[in-house]
Amino acid sequence: MGPPVFAFVIALTYLISGAAALWIRSPRLSRIIGFGGGAVASGMGLVAALVRLLQGEPLRIALPAPVPWVASELYVDGLSLFFLAVIFLVGFLSSVYAIGYMRKYDDEGRHREKTAPLLFNLLLLCMAAVVSAGDMLSFLLGWEGMSLTSYFLVVFEHERAESRRAGLIYLIATHIGTGGILLAFLLLVQSTGSFSFHAFAHVPLPDVGTQALAFGFALLGFGTKAGMFPFHIWLPHAHPAAPSPVSALMSGVMIKMGIYGIVRFLFYLLPAPPLAFGAVLAGLGLLSGIFGVLYAIAQHDLKRLLAFHSVENIGIILIGIGSASACEAAGFPGPSRLLLAGGLFHVLNHALFKCLLFMGAGAVLQATHTRNIERMGGLMRGMPLTGIAFLAGSLAISAVPPFNGFASEFAMYRGLWEGAAGGGTLAAILITAMAGLALIGGLAFICFVKVVGTVFLGTPRSAASSGARDPGHAMILPMAGAAFLCAALGVVPFLYRFRDSGNVTVFAALFVTIGILASVRAVSLRRNGKRVYETWGCGFSYATPRMQYTASSFADPILHVFRGVLRPRTKKEERLSGRFLLDLEYETHIGDLFENGLYLPLYRLFLRFAFFARRLHTGYIHLYLGYILGTIVLLLILFR
Amino acid sequence: MELALQIPAYLVLAPFLVGIIRKAKAFLSCRQGPPLRQTYIDLFKLFRRGIVRSRTASWVFDLSAPVILGTSVVLAGATPLFSRAVPLPMHFILYIYLMSLPRFFQTLAGLDTGSAFGGLGSSREATVAAMAEPALLLSLCGVGFLGKSQLLDGMLGGIPPGRIFLRPELILIAGTLFLVLLAENSRIPVDDPATHLELTMIHEAMVLDHSGIDLGMIQLAAALRLTVFSALITGLLFPGSLSLPPVLALPAAALKIALSGLVVGVVESGMARMRLSRIASFLMTATVLAVIALAVRFAR
Numbered sequence: 001m002g003p004p005v006f007a008f009v010i011a012l013t014y015l016i017s018g019a020a021a022l023w024i025r026s027p028r029l030s031r032i033i034g035f036g037g038g039a040v041a042s043g044m045g046l047v048a049a050l051v052r053l054l055q056g057e058p059l060r061i062a063l064p065a066p067v068p069w070v071a072s073e074l075y076v077d078g079l080s081l082f083f084l085a086v087i088f089l090v091g092f093l094s095s096v097y098a099i100g101y102m103r104k105y106d107d108e109g110r111h112r113e114k115t116a117p118l119l120f121n122l123l124l125l126c127m128a129a130v131v132s133a134g135d136m137l138s139f140l141l142g143w144e145g146m147s148l149t150s151y152f153l154v155v156f157e158h159e160r161a162e163s164r165r166a167g168l169i170y171l172i173a174t175h176i177g178t179g180g181i182l183l184a185f186l187l188l189v190q191s192t193g194s195f196s197f198h199a200f201a202h203v204p205l206p207d208v209g210t211q212a213l214a215f216g217f218a219l220l221g222f223g224t225k226a227g228m229f230p231f232h233i234w235l236p237h238a239h240p241a242a243p244s245p246v247s248a249l250m251s252g253v254m255i256k257m258g259i260y261g262i263v264r265f266l267f268y269l270l271p272a273p274p275l276a277f278g279a280v281l282a283g284l285g286l287l288s289g290i291f292g293v294l295y296a297i298a299q300h301d302l303k304r305l306l307a308f309h310s311v312e313n314i315g316i317i318l319i320g321i322g323s324a325s326a327c328e329a330a331g332f333p334g335p336s337r338l339l340l341a342g343g344l345f346h347v348l349n350h351a352l353f354k355c356l357l358f359m360g361a362g363a364v365l366q367a368t369h370t371r372n373i374e375r376m377g378g379l380m381r382g383m384p385l386t387g388i389a390f391l392a393g394s395l396a397i398s399a400v401p402p403f404n405g406f407a408s409e410f411a412m413y414r415g416l417w418e419g420a421a422g423g424g425t426l427a428a429i430l431i432t433a434m435a436g437l438a439l440i441g442g443l444a445f446i447c448f449v450k451v452v453g454t455v456f457l458g459t460p461r462s463a464a465s466s467g468a469r470d471p472g473h474a475m476i477l478p479m480a481g482a483a484f485l486c487a488a489l490g491v492v493p494f495l496y497r498f499r500d501s502g503n504v505t506v507f508a509a510l511f512v513t514i515g516i517l518a519s520v521r522a523v524s525l526r527r528n529g530k531r532v533y534e535t536w537g538c539g540f541s542y543a544t545p546r547m548q549y550t551a552s553s554f555a556d557p558i559l560h561v562f563r564g565v566l567r568p569r570t571k572k573e574e575r576l577s578g579r580f581l582l583d584l585e586y587e588t589h590i591g592d593l594f595e596n597g598l599y600l601p602l603y604r605l606f607l608r609f610a611f612f613a614r615r616l617h618t619g620y621i622h623l624y625l626g627y628i629l630g631t632i633v634l635l636l637i638l639f640r
Numbered sequence: 641m642e643l644a645l646q647i648p649a650y651l652v653l654a655p656f657l658v659g660i661i662r663k664a665k666a667f668l669s670c671r672q673g674p675p676l677r678q679t680y681i682d683l684f685k686l687f688r689r690g691i692v693r694s695r696t697a698s699w700v701f702d703l704s705a706p707v708i709l710g711t712s713v714v715l716a717g718a719t720p721l722f723s724r725a726v727p728l729p730m731h732f733i734l735y736i737y738l739m740s741l742p743r744f745f746q747t748l749a750g751l752d753t754g755s756a757f758g759g760l761g762s763s764r765e766a767t768v769a770a771m772a773e774p775a776l777l778l779s780l781c782g783v784g785f786l787g788k789s790q791l792l793d794g795m796l797g798g799i800p801p802g803r804i805f806l807r808p809e810l811i812l813i814a815g816t817l818f819l820v821l822l823a824e825n826s827r828i829p830v831d832d833p834a835t836h837l838e839l840t841m842i843h844e845a846m847v848l849d850h851s852g853i854d855l856g857m858i859q860l861a862a863a864l865r866l867t868v869f870s871a872l873i874t875g876l877l878f879p880g881s882l883s884l885p886p887v888l889a890l891p892a893a894a895l896k897i898a899l900s901g902l903v904v905g906v907v908e909s910g911m912a913r914m915r916l917s918r919i920a921s922f923l924m925t926a927t928v929l930a931v932i933a934l935a936v937r938f939a940r
Contacts, residue, residue, distance in 0.1 A: 378754075380698040391700070400740050413733040414790065421785060423938050431778070431934060435927070438736075438777040442770030445740055449766050453751030453759070459696050506714065506730050506738070514710035517857065521706055524853050528690035535694040535753040536848050538838065549751065549759020557767040561920040 003076075004061050006048055007132075013041035014125045018118035027106040027113060034117020035098045038124060042091035045128065049084040056081075060134060060198075075134025075197055079268070083131040083260050086348050090252040090355045091124045093478040097359050098245035100474030104366060105243075116156065116243070123149040123249065130257050136185045136195045143181065143257070147174040147225075150254055153246040154238045166234075166241035173224055173234035180221030181261065187214040188269065200269045211270060215277055218265045219284070226258025228318060229288035232311045233595045236295070239310065240303035240371065244362025247303060251310045252355035256347050259317055266325050267340070278325030279429050285318025286433060289440040291593075294562055297447045297555045298590040301371045302361045305451065306354065309397065312440060313350040317343050319433050320412045327419045330426045335419035342411030349404040349489060353396040356482035360390035363475055364455060367468035373451065373551050378460040382468040385476050387456045392483040394448040396490070399441045402507045404489035409437065410503070446558055454551040461545050559590070566590050642886060643727040650716040650871075653894060654863035655679035657870060657901045664905025679863070686856030694753040694849050704749035705854040708742040712861040712868070715739065719868045720875050722889035724797035724882045732780045732792050736773070739824075742861065743769055750846035757838045761845030764916065768830060768842065771923040772823045778930035779816040782809065783876065785937055796872075799879045812933035814876050819926035821869040821904075823919070825862065828908040830919055840913075870900035 017037020024030040052059075058077035076084075098120065105113035126149060129142030151174070155167035187210060189195060192203040205211045220231065227235035235255070239247045262281070266273055292311030299305035320343025327336035361371075363386045368376055380387040396403035401410075413434065420430040460466035470476060491507050537547075559566060568590045575583035616627075659676040666673025693701070715738060718730035730738075747766050750758035784790055786809065787798030804810055823830045826843035835841050838848065847858050874896035875882060881892050914922060 378696065380700070387698075395741075395744060398740065398744065399737060400744055401734060401737050406734075406737055410731070410733055410737075414731075417733075417781060417784060417790060420781075421788075427938055431781070431931075434781060435774040435778055435931075438773040439770070441737070441740075442773035445744065446763075446766040446770050449744060449747045449751070449762060453748055453762065457698060457700060457748060457752040458754040503731065503734055506718070506728060506734060509717065509728055510710060510714050510738075510741075513713050514706050517706035517710050518703065521853055521857070524687070525690060528688065528852065530690055531692045532695055533692050535696055535755045536757070537755065538757075545754070547756055548754050549756050549763065554751075554759060554763040554766075557763055557916065558770065560917060561767070561771070 003048075003052065003059055006044075007061075007074075010041050010045045010048070010128075011125055013037055013044070014121040017041070018121035021117035022114050024114070027111075028103075030114050031099055031102055031106070031117065034114075035095045035102070035120065038117060038121045039092050039095035039099075041121070042088040042095060042124065045088035046085060046092060049081050049088060052076075053078065053081040053085060063138065072138050073134040073196065074132045074138070076132045079260070079263060080131045082344060083256065083347075084128060086256065086351050087124065087127050087131070087253050089348075090249060090351050093355055093482055094245045094248045094252070094359070095120070095124075097248065097362070097475050097478040098243075100472050101243065101245050101362055101366070112156070116153070119149045119153050120246070120249070123153065123254070127253060127257060131260055134197050136189065136197075139197075140178070140182065140185075143178060146254065146257065147171075147178065150242075150246075150250060153250075154242045156243055156246070157241070160241075163241040166237035170234045170238040173231070177221045177224030177231070177258075180217045180219075180224065182221075184214045184217035184221060184265070187217070197264075197269065201271070204271045208274060211273065212277075215265070215270065215273065218261065219281070222258040222261035222265070223284070224258070226255050226262070226314045226318075227288075227311045228258070228284055228314055229291050229311065230594045230598070232288065232292070232314075233592060233599055235311060236304050236307040236592070239307035239358075240301060244303075244358055244365065247307075247362075248355040248358035251307065251358055252351040255310060255314060256351060259314065259321070259347055262318070263321060263340075263344070266321065273325060273329065275326050275329040275426070278322045278327070278329060281322030282319050282326065282429060282433050283322070285315045285320075285322055286436040287315070288312065288318060289315030289436060290443070291565075293440055293443040293447060294559075294566060295590070295592060297443065297450070298559055298566065298568075300374055300551055302364065302373050302451070302455070303358070303371055305373075305447070306357050306361060309357075309444070309447070310350075310354060312444060313346070313354065313397070316409065316412075316437065316440065317346050317350070319343075319437060320346060320408075320415075323412075323416060323419065323430055323433050326426060326429055327415070330419075330422075330424070332419050332422060332426070335415040338411055338415030338418065342408050342413075342415060345411060346405075346408035349396065349408045349486070352482050352489070353393045353403075353405060353486050356389060356393040356479055356486060357397065359475065359479050359482070360386055360393060363471045363479070364390075364468070366471060368462070368464045370462070370464065373454050375462040376455045376460070376465045377458045377462075377545060377548065378456070379465060379468050380456040382466070383456075383470045385470045386479065389476075389479040389483040390456065391452055392486050394452050396486040398445045398448045400445075401503075402487070402490045402510070404486050407490050409441070412437065443558065446555070450551050450554045453554065458548050459545040461548070565593070567593060642723050642889070643725060645890075646721055646723075646727055647713060647717050649721060649890065649893065650719075650864060650867055651713075651860075653721075653897050654860065654867045655683055656894070657867050657897050658863045660898050660901030661905045661908070664902050665909050668906065668909040683856050683860055686859065687853050689852035689856075691850075691852035691854050693851075694755075696754040697749075697752045697849070700745065701749045701752040701849075704745040704752075705850065705857040707745045709857040709861040709864075711738060711742040712864040716864055716868050718792050719871050720793050720796050720882050721871045722882070722884070722893040724793060726793040729791050729793055731790055732784055732795065733777075733790075735792050736777055736780060739865075740769070746846055746858070749850070753849040755849060757841070757845045757848050760839070761842055761848075764831075764842040765826075765846055768823050768919055768923070771920055772820050772926070775816050775923055775926035775930050776820045776824070778927065778934060779813045779820070782813050782930060782933050782937060785934070786810070786813075796875045796879070797882060799876070801879060804877060809933040809936040810876060812929050812936065814873050816926045816930040816933065817869070817873045817876070818903075819922065819929070821866070821873065822907070823923055823926075825866045825869060827904060829911045829914040830922065832913050866904075867897060870897055870904075874900055 021030045021034025061074040063072040126145035133139035157163045188200045192199045224231040296308035324336045324339035396405040399405040416430045420427040571587040573585040659679045717728035747762035750762035784795045787795030789795045831842040
């Protein structure tokens with residue numbers, strides 16, 4: 001069975017199982033068949049992509065043309081296969097998870113839950129189409145399909161105004177992005193006279209100005225989808241609004257389609273881009289990373305916090321890719337390869353741990369019925385399995401060795417260091433990137449200590465939190481699988497197969513030492529005793545859960561340090577009677593600087609223009625015909 | 641032979657360093673201070689005790705002390721003390737990031753007991769660590785450029801011999817590392833290890849609910865980390881001390897550690913603690929020093 005047939009079988013499995021879910025009467029069966037079919041198709045795809053990745057050369061398959069005079073084709077090379085593997089891996093995990101999670105919509109009796117599997121499978125299929133497209137039209141078809149299906153999944157809970165608003169913002173953002181991509185491609189089409197990527201890659205753009213323009217449009221388009229700063233504003237709205245398996249899929253892989261586009265553009269379609277392109281990309285990555293994690297620290301909504309961390313991790317990936325391109329341009333192919341490998345490895349790693357964290361957040365959400373972490377606490381007791389998986393994901397995302405988040409950042413640091421050793425402008429860029437990565441890592445650490453500490457440790461802050469229990473197998477197993485992979489990808493030696501680093505030896509020594517010390521402690525405690533008693537309360541003994549440190553207080557010192565860039569708005573109202581304080585109200589709020597400072601004013605300006613333009617619409621059909629006539633005349637004059 | 645001795649030597653020198661600092665501070669404030677052996681006695685006593693454990697704590701709390709001490713021991717295995725070779729060669733990035741593993745567990749253990757003090761300490765510790773990260777990374781990165789290696793032992797051993805005072809980048813990096821040492825090891829002016837009020841503590845607040853062998857492990861780990869930093873800085877300033885004959889190597893190592901203990905003691909006696917909100921500027925200074933060091937390195 002050749003690859004085209006296999007691809008066809010996978011696509012058909014997605015479509016048939018999704019469509020079948022619509023017609024099956026029982027919600028339970030519909031869920032199992034729909035998402036189960038998706039999981040099977042993703043599993044098959046994963047195996048196929050991995051096998052092909054190990055052996056194959058690029059694959060070009062001609063497709064029946066969607067438009068008569070345009071050849072359409074699939075082009076699957078190593079880069080596509082890598083992204084296909086990531087899509088199918090996360091697709092598999094989140095499909096299985098969805099079987100358990102989507103049960104909560106069964107009892108509504110509104111039948112909308114039956115559309116979810118179809119949309120979910122279509123989203124997966126469209127993403128697979130995006131990374132295997134070999135020409136502009138099939139790419140854009142896949143891209144739009146991906147945007148639309150994910151839009152419908154974002155507004156899945158459309159009875160909530162919050163979801164509808166998030167959906168609208170997402171729809172606008174994603175279409176502005178598509179516009180950027182279209183413009184970038186059209187510039188390439190103009191200079192090559194062909195729609196095929198193959199032709200783009202072999203005919204260079206005429207001058208640096210056009211290259212910069214094309215790159216700028218591509219950055220706008222792909223950057224918006226990736227959630228790159230400053231085009232990230234849709235992301236923290238859309239990801240929390242969607243059901244958790246969808247958030248996992250969107251944060252885990254959908255935003256990576258933007259990364260795929262940027263890599264494809266920078267390393268394949270634009271021959272030999274100048275150093276400045278890579279530097280700009282790395283700079284934007286740095287800003288995404290720092291702002292993403294700072295806003296994440298300020299959040300109390302668990303899923304919104306994770307969404308901001310996606311902005312941060314996209315930033316880390318872009319630092320890797322941008323520096324790789326800069327190194328390439330400066331003539332350092334060795335560091336460039338390390339950086340690109342690190343960036344792409346981080347794509348896989350982020351897909352894994354972000355998917356894991358969103359699945360964990362979904363389990364917590366289902367058990368506590370809130371997304372506010374200030375109302376959680378002590379969940380490790382009732383949800384030990386979710387807790388361990390979430391802790392593994394948190395260690396991974398904070399780049400704590402020996403988990404996978406560290407492994408990819410390690411590769412990037414090596415590339416940065418080796419590139420910087422050469423000196424010059426490049427060294428300045430790479431050293432800045434290194435310092436930035438270190439700061440981002442430290443800040444992510446704060447955020448995840450805060451999350452794990454307030455959600456899973458301490459004492460419950462609400463009744464729902466004290467009664468929380470681990471979810472069923474369908475939700476636990478994918479989490480366990482993802483957590484296992486996060487740990488495994490951190491210690492497997494393939495990435496450390498470099499001349500002078502013995503990371504694996506260090507990890508082995510670490511495990512052995514900790515193991516010995518833990519056993520010493522256990523033996524000693526058996527002999528000397530262990531007494532369980534109250535937490536130290538300064539001598540007082542009426543400690544309540546409300547006296548615990550809250551997430552806000554935990555985040556306060558670092559937010560205070562960065563108050564200059566975050567600009568928190570605070571409100572303080574005091575009610576005094578004479579000199580005595582009766583009542584104090586204090587409120588602090590950190591809004592997205594770009595959302596409030598740039599996009600809202602732009603939006604208002606646009607609305608003003610729209611109200612003005614509305615006057616053209618009078619309702620007289622004669623006038624409309626006149627408009628058409630005028631336009632045709634104008635076009636004839638201009639483009640005769 | 642020397643390699644096998646390195647970790648035991650660190651374990652012996654760590655309480656010694658803490659003792660020296662206490663002695664120095666006592667001397668400067670005209671007190672006699674506890675004898676040097678007191679820190680050993682205290683640790684020994686703690687290791688023989690059982691623990692009192694908070695009712696709220698989970699397995700994370702139980703695992704924290706072994707993870708904290710274990711990581712410190714591994715870090716000690718990678719830092720050259722009296723010879724260029726080390727038992728556990730380590731990449732400098734892994735070295736820096738490995739420090740975050742014990743910190744993760746320590747800050748979580750602080751939150752695990754459900755005590756406000758633990759949370760307060762954890763929050764401050766995490767903040768200080770995040771701000772110190774770029775300075776630490778850039779300075780070790782600079783040492784790497786000087787020694788032309790990415791391995792910690794390689795970079796310290798690879799620094800070409802010569803007069804230290806003619807090399808401003810080395811002095812600047814050592815200065816940065818000293819500021820980072822003060823911040824990461826909870827010393828004055830960032831934190832006060834001897835404070836008695838929970839509200840002003842950073843490190844001590846985090847470990848308030850640890851007792852017995854757990855506390856012993858954490859205190860030993862903290863002393864080890866301080867010793868490791870001291871060995872790093874003195875190794876940088878006196879590169880010759882890493883290639884001495886075996887007979888002289890151990891006394892020289894003890895001398896280096898004692899010297900850094902004296903310096904820390906003098907700094908602690910001469911300064912007051914900073915306000916919490918000023919720590920950011922303190923560590924920003926450290927980062928800027930590291931950047932200047934790198935600029936000097938590349939300007940040559």
